[in-house]
Structure formats: C-alpha cells, structure tokens
Amino acid sequence: xxxxxxxxxxxxxxxxxxxxxxxxxxxxxxxxxxxxxxxxxxxxxxxxxxxxxxxxxxxxxxxxxxxxxxxxxxxxxxxxxxxxxxxxxxxxxxxxxxxxxxxxxxxxxxxxxxxxxxxxxxxxxxxxxxxxxxxxxxxxxxxxxxxxxxxxxxxxxxxxxxxxxxxxxxxxxxxxxxxxxxxxxxxxxxxxxxxxxxxxxxxxxxxxxxxxxxxxxxxxxxxxxxxxxxxxxxxxxxxxxxxxxxxxxxxxxxxxxxxxxxxxxxxxxxxxxxxxxxxxxxxxxxxxxxxxxxxxxxxxxxxxxxxxxxxxxxxxxxxxxxxxxxxxxxxxxxxxxxxxxxxxxxxxxxxxxxxxxxxxxxxxxxxxxxxxxxxxxxxxxxxxxxxxxxxxxxxxxxxxxxxxxxxxxxxxxxxxxxxxxxxxxxxxxxxxxxxxxxxxxxxxxxxxxxxxxxxxxxxxxxxxxxxxxxxxxxxxxxxxxxxxxxxxxxxxxxxxxxxxxxxxxxxxxxxxxxxxxxxxxxxxxxxxxxxxxxxxxxxxxxxxxxxxxxxxxxxxxxxxxxxxxxxxxxxxxxxxxxxxxxxxxxxxxxxxxxxxxxxxxxxxxxxxxxxxxxxxxxxxxxxxxxxxxxxxxxxxxxxxxxxxxxxxxxxxxxxxxxxxxxxxxxxxxxxxxxxxxxxxxxxxxxxxxxxxxxxxxxxxxxxxxxxxxxxxxxxxxxxxxxxxxxxxxxxxxxxxxx
Numbered sequence: 001x002x003x004x005x006x007x008x009x010x011x012x013x014x015x016x017x018x019x020x021x022x023x024x025x026x027x028x029x030x031x032x033x034x035x036x037x038x039x040x041x042x043x044x045x046x047x048x049x050x051x052x053x054x055x056x057x058x059x060x061x062x063x064x065x066x067x068x069x070x071x072x073x074x075x076x077x078x079x080x081x082x083x084x085x086x087x088x089x090x091x092x093x094x095x096x097x098x099x100x101x102x103x104x105x106x107x108x109x110x111x112x113x114x115x116x117x118x119x120x121x122x123x124x125x126x127x128x129x130x131x132x133x134x135x136x137x138x139x140x141x142x143x144x145x146x147x148x149x150x151x152x153x154x155x156x157x158x159x160x161x162x163x164x165x166x167x168x169x170x171x172x173x174x175x176x177x178x179x180x181x182x183x184x185x186x187x188x189x190x191x192x193x194x195x196x197x198x199x200x201x202x203x204x205x206x207x208x209x210x211x212x213x214x215x216x217x218x219x220x221x222x223x224x225x226x227x228x229x230x231x232x233x234x235x236x237x238x239x240x241x242x243x244x245x246x247x248x249x250x251x252x253x254x255x256x257x258x259x260x261x262x263x264x265x266x267x268x269x270x271x272x273x274x275x276x277x278x279x280x281x282x283x284x285x286x287x288x289x290x291x292x293x294x295x296x297x298x299x300x301x302x303x304x305x306x307x308x309x310x311x312x313x314x315x316x317x318x319x320x321x322x323x324x325x326x327x328x329x330x331x332x333x334x335x336x337x338x339x340x341x342x343x344x345x346x347x348x349x350x351x352x353x354x355x356x357x358x359x360x361x362x363x364x365x366x367x368x369x370x371x372x373x374x375x376x377x378x379x380x381x382x383x384x385x386x387x388x389x390x391x392x393x394x395x396x397x398x399x400x401x402x403x404x405x406x407x408x409x410x411x412x413x414x415x416x417x418x419x420x421x422x423x424x425x426x427x428x429x430x431x432x433x434x435x436x437x438x439x440x441x442x443x444x445x446x447x448x449x450x451x452x453x454x455x456x457x458x459x460x461x462x463x464x465x466x467x468x469x470x471x472x473x474x475x476x477x478x479x480x481x482x483x484x485x486x487x488x489x490x491x492x493x494x495x496x497x498x499x500x501x502x503x504x505x506x507x508x509x510x511x512x513x514x515x516x517x518x519x520x521x522x523x524x525x526x527x528x529x530x531x532x533x534x535x536x537x538x539x540x541x542x543x544x545x546x547x548x549x550x551x552x553x554x555x556x557x558x559x560x561x562x563x564x565x566x567x568x569x570x571x572x573x574x575x576x577x578x579x580x581x582x583x584x585x586x587x588x589x590x591x592x593x594x595x596x597x598x599x600x601x602x603x604x605x606x607x608x609x610x611x612x613x614x615x616x617x618x619x620x621x622x623x624x625x626x627x628x629x630x631x632x633x634x635x636x637x638x639x640x641x642x643x644x645x646x647x648x649x650x651x652x653x654x655x656x657x658x659x660x661x662x663x664x665x666x667x668x669x670x671x672x673x674x675x676x677x678x679x680x681x682x683x684x685x686x687x688x689x690x691x692x693x694x695x696x697x698x699x700x701x702x703x704x705x706x707x708x709x710x711x712x713x714x715x716x717x718x719x720x721x722x723x724x725x726x727x728x729x730x731x732x733x734x735x736x737x738x
Contacts, residue, residue, distance in 0.1 A: 025297075025298075025372075025373045025374055025375025025376070025378075025441075025445065026372040026373050026374050026375075027374065027376065027445050027446055028042075028367050028370075028372055028374050028377060029042060029043060029363075029367075029377075029552060029555060030374070030376050030377055030380070030442065030446055030548060030552055031445070031446040032516075033446075033512075033516050033519070033548055033551045033552055033555070034442055034443075034446035034447065034519065034520065034523065034548055035446065035447075035448065035482070035520055036482050036485055036486065036516050036517045036519065036520030036521070037485075037516070038509075038512050038513060038516045038551065038555060040499070040500075040509060040555070040558075043555050043558070043559050044558075044559060044562065046363075046366045046370075046559065047366075048362065048563045049109075049111040049362050049365050049366060049369065050111075051109075051111065051112055051115070052109070052112070055108055055109065055112035058092075058106070058108075058112075058116070059112075059115070059116065059119075062088075062092035062094070063116055063119065063120075064648060065088065065092075066085070066088055066089070066092075066094070066120065066127075067119065067120070067123050067646045067648035067649065068648055068649050069084065069085060069088060070085070070120075070123045070124045070127060070649070071124075072123065072124040072125075072126075072415050072651075073408065073409050073731075075124055075126055075127065075264050076126075076262070076264060076407075076415065078264065079264070080264075081126065081127070081130065081264065081265070081266070085127060086130075089127075089130065089131065089162065090161070090162025090163075090165075091162065093105065093106050093160055093161070093162070094131050095131070095134035095135065095140070095159060095160075095162060095165070095166070096134075096135075096140070096159060096160040096161075097112070097113045097116070097135040098113070098135050098140055098141055098144065099140050099144060099156050099159060099160050100144060100156070103144075103152060103153075103156035103157050103160060104156070104157045104160035104161060105140075105156065105159075105160045106160075109365075109369045110305065110306050110365045110368035110369050111362075111365045111369055113135055113306050113307075113310075114306050114307075114309070114310040114313075114361060114365055115310075115644070116131070117131060117132045117135075117306070117307055117310040117311065117314075118310040118311065118313055118314035118317070118644040119314070119644055119645075119646045120646070121310065121311050121314035121315070121416075121644075122314045122317060122318045122644055122645045122646050122653075123646045123648070123651075124415070125263060125265075125311070125415050125416060125418075125419035126263055126264045126265040126419075127265075128311065128314075129211065129263070129265040129419075129422075130212070130265050130266070132303075132306075132307035132308075132310075132311075133167070133211045133212055133307075134159070134165070134166050134212070135306075135307065136303035136306070136307050136427075137168060137296065137299050137300055137303050137427075138166050138167065138168035138220055139155065139159065139166040139167075139168060139218055139220040139244055139283075140156070140159050140166060141299045142168075142220060142242060142244075142283050142295060142296075142299060143155055143156055143159075143244070143283060144156065145295070145298070145299060146242075146283055146284040146288060146291075146295050147283055147284055148284060148285045150280075151244070151280075151283065151284075151285075155218065155244070159218075163217075164217045164218045165212060165215055165216050165217050165218070166212065166216060166217075166218050166219075166220060167210050167211060167212040167213045167216035167218075167219060167220065167270075168210070168219075168220035168221075168222075169205070169207035169210045169213065169219060169220065169221050169222065169270050170182070170207070170222045170296070171207060171208060171209045171210070172184055172205070172206055172207050172208065173206060173208055176429070177428070177429055177432045179222075180240065180293060182222060182223070182224060182240070183224075184203070184204065184205035184206065184207070184221075184222070184223045184224065185203065185204050185205075185223060185224055185225075185226060186201035186202070186203045186223040186224065186225045186226070186241055186243070187201065187202045187203075187225075187226050187227075187228065188200075188201060188225065188226065188227040188228075188229070188231050188232055188238075188289075189201070189202050189229070189231070189276075190231070191276035192276070193276070193277075193278045198278050198279070199231055199232075199279060200276055200277050200278040200279055200281075201223075201225065201241075201243070201276070201277050201279070201281075201282070202274050202275070202276050203221070203223055203243070203272055203274075203275045203276075203277060204272060204273050204274055204275070205221060205223055205270070205271060205272050206269075206271050207221075207269060207270045207271070208258070208268075208269050209258065209267060209426075210267065210268060210269065210270055211265060211266065211267045212265075212266050212267075213254050213266070213267070213268045213269065213270050214254060214255055214256065214257050214266045214267070214268040215266050216247050216254060217246065217247055217248075218244060218245070218246060218247065219244070219245045219246075219247050219252060219254065219270060220242060220243070220244055220283070221242070221243045221244070221245060221270075222240055222241070222242055222243075222292055222296065223240070223241055223243065223292075224237075224238075224239065224240055224241070225238040225239065225240075225241040225289050225290060226238060232286070232289070238289050238290040239289075239290035239291070239292065239293065240290070240292035240293040240296075241282060241288070241289045241290060241291070241292045242282070242283040242284075242288070242292040242295055242296070243277060243281045243282055243283065244281055244283050245275075245277060245281055247270075249275070249277070250275070251272050251273065251274070251275035251276075252270070252272050252275060253269075253270060253271040253272060254268070254269075254270045255268070256268045256269045260422050261418045261419070261421065261422065262418055263415075263418050263419045263422060283295070297375070298373060300375065300378065300427070300428075303382075303426075303427040304378035304379060304381060304382040304427050304428065305364050305365070305367075305368050305374070305377065305378035305381050305382070306365070306368065308381075308382050308385070308386055308423050308426070308427055309357075309360070309361055309364060309381040309382060309385035309386070310361065311386070311389065311419075311423050312357060312385035312386040312387075312388060312389030312390075312423065313354075313357040313358060313361045313385060313389065313644065314389075314644050314645075315389035315390070315392055315393050315416050315420060316350070316353055316354035316357040316358070316388065316389055316392040316641075317354060317357075317358075317641065317642050317643065317644040317645050318396075318412060318413065318416060318644075318645055318653075319350050319354070319392040319393050319395065319396035319413065320350050320351060320354045320392070320396075320631065320638075320641055320642055321638075321642035321645045321653065321656075321657075322396065322400070322412045322413060322652070322653065322656055323346070323347065323350055323395070323396040323399045323400060324338070324347060324350075324351075324631040324632055324638070325656045325657060325659070325660035325719075326399065326400055326403065326656060326719070326720075327343055327347060327399060327631075327632065328632045328660055328663060329656070329659050329660055329663055329716055329719050329720065330720055334674075336632075337399070338628065338631075338632050341621075341624075341625070343399055343628075344624055344625055344628035344629075345624055345628075346395040346396075346398055346399050347399070347627070347628040347631045347632075348576055348619075348623070348624040348625075348627040348628045348631070349391070349392075349395050350392045350395050350396060350631070351572075351573055351576065351577075351627045351628070351630065351631045351641070352573060352576035352577040352580050352627060353388045353391055353392050353577070353580075354392060354573075354641050354642075355557065355560075355570070355573035355574060355576070355577035355641060356388060356553055356556075356557060356577045356580070356581060357385055357388050357389065357392075358560065358640070358641055359553070359556040359557045359559065359560030359561075359577070360381060360384070360385060360552075360553050360556045361381075361385070362556065362559075362560055363552075363555070363556035363559060363560070364377055364378065364380075364381045364556075375441055375445065376438065376441050376442045376445055376446065376548075377552070379428070379433050379437045379438050379441065380438055380545075380548070380549040380552060382427060382428060382430075382433055383430050383433040383434050383438065383549070384549055384553065386420070386423045386424050386430060387424070387430060389420060389423070390420050390421075390424065393413060393416055393417060393420055396413055397413055397417060400413065402722065403720065403722050404417075406722035406723055407723065408722070408723025408725075408731065408733060409651060409652060409723060409731075409733065409735040410652045410655065410721060410722055410723050410733065410735060411652060411722075411723065412651070412652035412653050412656070434542045434545060434546070435538040435539070435541060435542045436538065436541070437545075438542075438545030438546075438548065438549060439523075439541045439542065439544045439545035439548065440535070440541060440545075442544075442545060442548055443523065443527065443534075446548075447523075447527075448474075448478060449471050449474055449475045449478065450475075450527065452471055453468070453471050453472070453475065456468045456471060478524075479524040479528070482517070482520040482521050482524055483521050483524070483608070485517050485520070486517040486518055486520065486521040486608065486609050487608055487609070489513060489514050489517040489518075490514070490517075490518075490608070490609045496510060496513035496514055496517060497509075497510050497513075498510040498513070500558075500562075502562075504571070504574070504575060505558055505561070505562065508554060508557075508558060508578050508582070509558070511554075511582050511617065512551055512554055512555060512582070514614070515547065515551055515582070515585050515586065515589065516551055517609075518589060518609045519544065519547045519548060519551070519589065521605060521608070521609060522544065522547075522589065522592060522593070522605060522609075523544055525601060525605060526540065526544065526596075529598050529601055530597075537597075539595065540592055540595065540596065543588040543589070543591050543592040543595075544588075544592060546584065546585065546588035547585045547588045547589050547592070550581045550582065550584045550585035550588070551581075551582075551585055553581045554578050554581040554582055554585070557574060557577055557578040557581065558578070560574075561574040564640070565636070566635070566636035566637050566640060569630070569633075569635045569636050569637035569638075570637045570640070572623070572626045572627040572630040573627060573630065573637060573641065575623060575626075575627075576619065576623050576624070576626075576627045579617050579618070579619055579623065580617075580619060582617040583616070583617040583618065583619065586614065586616055586617055593605065593606055634660070634661070634664060650735060651735065652735070655715075655718055655719050655735060656719050658715045658718075658719070659712070659715040659716045659718065659719035659720075660719075662711065662712040662715045662716070663712060663716065665708065665712070666705075666708050666709055666712045669701055669705050669708065669709055670709075672695075672700055672701065673691060673692075673695045673700055673701065676695060676698065676700045677691075681698055681700065682694045682695055682698045682700060688709075688713050688716075689710070689713065692706050692709050692710065692713075693706075718735075721733065
C-alpha cells in the first residue's frame with residue numbers, strides 16, 4: 001500500500017460542493033500571512049481607494065437626493081417602503097451598481113458600491129438592504145458572469161432600468177448554513193412550453209428568508225437537478241443548478257413576507273410544485289446544469305466583501321459620531337460624561353474598532369477592485385466587520401443609555417440595533433464563517449501545496465503516487481523552512497524586525513512578522529498531527545482563523561495610517577486599534593496552543609517558538625484615555641472615521657452635531673463660569689439659564705456671551721432630549737426645532 005493510499009483512507013471524504021467552495025477564489029495578502037512571510041511591500045504598493053468622477057457625481061446627485069427623502073421613522077412605522085423611495089431607486093439605477101455599462105448598468109467599483117450602501121445605512125437600514133441585495137449575489141451578477149447572450153440582452157437592461165426587481169432564492173427550511181444540502185429539486189423531463197413539447201426541468205421548491213421576494217419580478221432559484229431518464233446523458237445526479245424565472249410564471253408563488261426584527265425591508269418566501277420550465281431558464285443555458293454551486297461561490301465576494309462589511313463599518317461610524325458628541329454634550333456631576341473613565345473605556349473601544357473597520361474596508365475593497373475574488377479575505381471581512389460593528393453599537397448604546405433605548409426621530413442607533421443581528425446571520429452565519437470557513441479555506445487556498453495534495457490523494461491517475469511523493473517532499477521542505485523561520489524569529493533579536501522608519505509602525509511590523517511565523521508553524525503541525533480531524537476540531541480551526549484575520553486587520557491598519565493625510569490626529573486610533581488586533585491575535589494563538597489535543601507537540605511548539613516569552617500586546621489605561629479624549633475632538637481623524645454618516649436633512653445626527661459644535665464655540669465661556677463658581681465669585685445654580693444670568697450680573701460674561709450661551713443651551717436640551725408621545729403613541733417631539 002502506497003503512502004498516498006494510506007492518506008486516502010485517513011482523510012474524510014470531501015463532497016462536491018465542499019470541494020467547489022474550497023477551490024473558489026483567489027489569494028492575496030492573506031496567503032503571505034499564512035505562510036509566515038507578511039508581504040508589506042505588496043501592501044504598501046497598493047494605492048488608496050478613490051472614487052471616479054462618475055461615481056462622485058452619483059454620490060453628489062442621486063444619492064444625496066435619496067438621503068434627503070429618507071425618514072427612517074416613517075419607514076419603521078409603515079408596512080411598506082414608500083413608493084416614492086422605490087421609484088427613486090429604480091429611476092436612478094440603484095439596483096445596477098454591478099451591471100456592465102454596455103447593458104445600461106453603472107458598473108461601479110467595489111469601493112463606490114460600499115460607500116453608497118454605507119451612507120444609506122446610516123440613514124435607513126431597510127433602504128440600504130433593499131439596495132445592497134440586487135448588487136450582491138443574485139440574478140444581476142450571475143447573468144453578467146454566466147448568462148447566455150440572449151439572457152444578458154433581455155434581462156440586464158431591464159434590471160438596470162428598474163423595470164425588473166430581482167431576488168435570489170437559495171435557503172430552504174431544511175438547508176440554511178448547509179446550503180449545498182438543499183432538498184429543492186429539478187427533474188429533467190419533457191413538457192409543454194409555448195405550445196411545443198421540449199426537454200426542460202420540473203421544479204419543486206420551498207424557500208425562505210429571501211430578500212425582495214415579495215416584490216420581485218424575476219426569481220433566481222437554486223435547485224438540485226436530476227436526470228432519472230438519462231435524457232441528457234448517463235449521469236443522474238447533475239448537481240446544483242441556477243434558474244431564472246419571471247415571478248408571474250405559472251406555478252411560482254411569491255408575496256408572503258417575514259418580519260425580520262421589525263426592520264421593514266421586503267423579505268419572504270417563495271414556493272413552487274412541479275413547475276415545468278424550459279432549458280432556456282437555466283442561467284447560462286443547458287451547459288450550466290450542475291454548475292450552480294461553482295457559480296454561486298465565485299460570486300460571493302459582493303455580499304461578503306462589500307455590502308455586509310459596509311453595513312458593519314457604517315454602524316461603527318454612526319456609533320463613533322453620535323456617542324462621542326453625546327459624551328461631550330451630556331453632563332453629570334458637573335462635568336461631561338466623556339471625562340469619566342468608565343465612559344472613556346467605551347469611547348476608546350468604539351474609536352479603535354471604527355478605525356479597524358474603516359482600514360479593513362479599504363484593504364478588502366482594494367483586493368476586489370484589483371479584479372481578485374479573494375474568498376478567504378471576504379469571509380474574514382464578513383465575520384469580523386459585522387462583529388466589530390455590533391461591538392461598536394453595543395458600546396454606544398451603553399453610553400447613550402436612556403437616550404439610546406427610546407425610539408423616535410432623536411434616536412440614531414435603535415434602527416441599527418435591530419438590524420445588526422440580521423447582518424450577522426446572512427450570507428453565511430457568523431458562527432459557520434468563523435468555525436468552518438476562514439481557516440478551512442485558508443488552509444487549502446493559502447498553503448502552497450495542500451490543495452494539490454488533496455487532489456492527487458483522491459486521484460485515480462496511474463501517476464498519482466509519483467506526483468504525491470513529489471508534493472510531499474515539497475511540503476516537508478516548506479514546513480521545515482517555516483519551523484526554522486519561526487525559531488529564528490522567536491530567538492534571534494534582529495530576525496523579523498520591522499523596516500518602516502516610523503517607530504510605531506516598525507514595532508507593529510515586527511509583531512506581525514513574529515505572530516505570522518508562529519501561525520505558519522502551528523498551521524503546519526495542525527495539518528500534520530490532526531490531519532482530517534482538523535475539519536471537526538472547529539474551535540481550534542476558528543482560533544487559527546482568528547490569528548490570520550487579526551494579522552490581516554493589523555496590516556490594513558498600517559496601510560491606512562501611512563496613506564492618510566492626517567497621521568498625527570489618527571495616531572491614537574491607530575495605536576489602540578492595532579494593539580487591540582494584535583492582542584486578539586495573540587490571545588487566539590495561546591488559546592489554540594493551550595487546547596491542542598497532543599500535549600507533547602503543544603509543549604514542543606511552545607518552547608520552539610518561545611511562546612512563553614512573547615511580549616504580549618496590551619491596551620493600557622493611557623491608550624484608553626488618549627483615544628477617548630481624541631474622540632471628543634472635532635479634527636480630521638474624527639471626520640475621516642465618521643465620513644459615512646449622512647449629514648443630510650434634519651435628524652438625530654444633525655441635532656447632536658448642532659449642540660456639539662455649539663458647545664465647542666462656547667467652551668471658554670463655560671470654563672470661565674465654572675472657574676467663577678469654584679472661586680466663589682458666583683454661586684452655583686440649579687438651572688443653566690440662572691447660572692448664565694448671575695454670571696452676566698457678576699461681569700464674568702458679556703451680553704453677547706449670554707446670547708451665545710442661551711443658543712447653545714437650547715441646542716443642548718434638544719440633543720439630550722428623548723422622544724415623547726401621547727398616551728395613544730402620537731409623536732409630540734419636534735425634531736425640526738432649532
């Protein structure tokens with residue numbers, strides 16, 4: 001028995017859909033991290049993301065007009081999205097960001113699509129979701145990549161102009177995360193179509209959680225095709241197939257809705273029983289029967305890498321802007337709450353995570369706009385950016401406290417609070433993504449030989465044994481180099497040092513090199529010792545995926561910082577955010593080692609990599625206070641990290657900003673009154689207006705000063721107010737008061 005045959009018996013079988021998912025996509029920087037050699041040259045040679053003139057014109061025109069129209073409270077309180085909003089989306093091609101211009105689409109960059117979705121999200125999550133879905137995995141992208149010429153010519157112009165509204169149905173009651181296990185069927189048979197007997201598919205399906213299905217006019221549908229009568233050939237189980245049907249086609253059922261946490265985007269079910277469709281309804285025609293899963297995983301980048309991370313990033317921007325301004329305005333015990341250390345911890349967390357979100361957003365979009373389809377990177381982005389958005393949101397809600405839980409026009413976070421769990425769940429639930437996908441795909445896509453080894457192990461070729469032995473020699477050489485590099489990086493002071501001239505960047509580069517070398521060795525031994533069992537050791541796999549993800553995030557932080565025009569102001573954000581990412585990478589690596597089932601190997605690796613002597617990254621109290629104080633400033637860094645908040649129209653954000661800027665203008669006057677109170681020149685007063693009056697009488701302020709302070713106080717009261725209703729819940733608050 002050959003060594004290859006022995007491995008074949010040990011390794012678990014990989015299903016066709018699993019293999020297609022593992023094979024999907026390209027690799028980029030994450031491969032260099034996995035292999036222990038982070039490629040900082042490639043990182044810094046990547047230009048910053050920029051909008052084209054055409055994209056900027058869209059943002060300044062149709063997008064601004066949309067934002068002016070949006071009233072999130074109106075949308076929340078109604079059953080349907082207002083018709084004027086839907087019409088604006090159709091008229092201005094909001095559903096056509098990824099459709100080529102030759103078919104009437106906008107063909108925007110991933111960066112433009114992300115920016116547009118994020119800005120809508122800070123104004124109204126239901127509308128952002130309505131826009132993102134047609135621009136993610138669905139009929140538009142599938143047709144553009146795989147459709148026949150006839151399908152493209154017919155559907156893409158109609159999708160671009162809003163004459164058709166698309167949805168895509170994959171998830172069923174029996175198959176959620178295991179999307180490859182859908183029970184929906186398409187039986188190859190003969191039937192009547194347009195008065196003629198043709199070979200087609202008789203389809204039966206039951207789908208749920210399908211966004212836009214209740215209002216869609218065209219239904220993308222994933223089913224499993226079978227050919228029991230061998231009408232197409234000898235194979236019976238043909239595999240997952242993607243179809244496109246008009247929703248008014250006989251037998252197609254749509255219209256029913258779900259209620260996803262009260263967030264008012266259209267989401268619902270579709271069903272059909274024994275619906276006969278011709279082969280023309282297969283996306284790409286008959287030749288693409290059975291290629292559906294391959295098509296789907298090839299197109300996942302838009303949802304995982306663009307739309308959902310954009311939502312997470314927008315949540316961070318919204319939390320940072322609203323919470324920092326509220327913490328500056330709101331005073332308790334005679335001082336702004338932003339000066340209390342408990343609040344400062346939350347402000348620093350929001351600031352650091354928002355920096356990580358924005359830098360990761362840019363780096364992921366760089367890869368997509370370079371034409372790559374990086375499946376591992378987009379899985380990282382989907383998981384970590386939606387989770388970081390959730391963490392920002394919860395910290396912001398904690399600080400805003402009572403104001404954060406009262407629904408109405410003044411509340412800027414409640415809508416995101418309801419919507420955030422939805423982003424966590426869709427496009428691959430986060431638990432699945434972290435435990436199975438990131439390192440699961442990373443180990444096969446980023447390792448230089450594993451993918452070829454798996455293929456040759458299962459090969460029936462006569463030369464397979466020879467090819468396997470050749471690959472094994474290369475793998476052993478690769479692993480030996482990794483081990484020696486890891487040992488050298490651990491024990492030789494100058495090995496793996498950073499090269500950047502800036503001290504903070506240089507320090508972080510060295511830490512990334514150190515942890516990347518350790519990751520490469522640990523990953524090699526995981527594959528060697530655990531082999532096929534690694535697939536079932538989800539917690540171990542998740543931790544290695546965490547290490548890779550946080551190092552990718554830290555590299556993105558460096559790039560964003562070095563390419564910024566406001567480095568000095570960004571420094572506390574960069575320091576905290578990158579230290580946090582590296583701390584999380586270290587925690588994951590140590591947790592992995594502590595729980596590795598073979599204690600002998602674990603101890604050997606710990607000693608070889610000098611893990612007990614790793615200088616652990618920490619978030620010091622000084623880092624927290626430095627960043628918390630930075631979040632209270634109105635500077636270029638703060639503007640950069642809150643730029644996705646749409647300051648259009650009159651809403652809770654504008655109310656907070658008005659009061660915040662008014663306070664900055666009168667800070668010297670407020671300090672003068674406090675000093676006069678402490679010195680006994682004027683007495684403390686219960687009300688701010690009374691304090692202003694006695695300060696004027698005592699000559700502490702002038703009449704002009706009083707006017708400024710009174711105007712500030714009016715704005716302050718409106719900013720700290722919460723919405724009030726009659727007994728029958730009719731809104732009394734007037735947010736338009738200025």
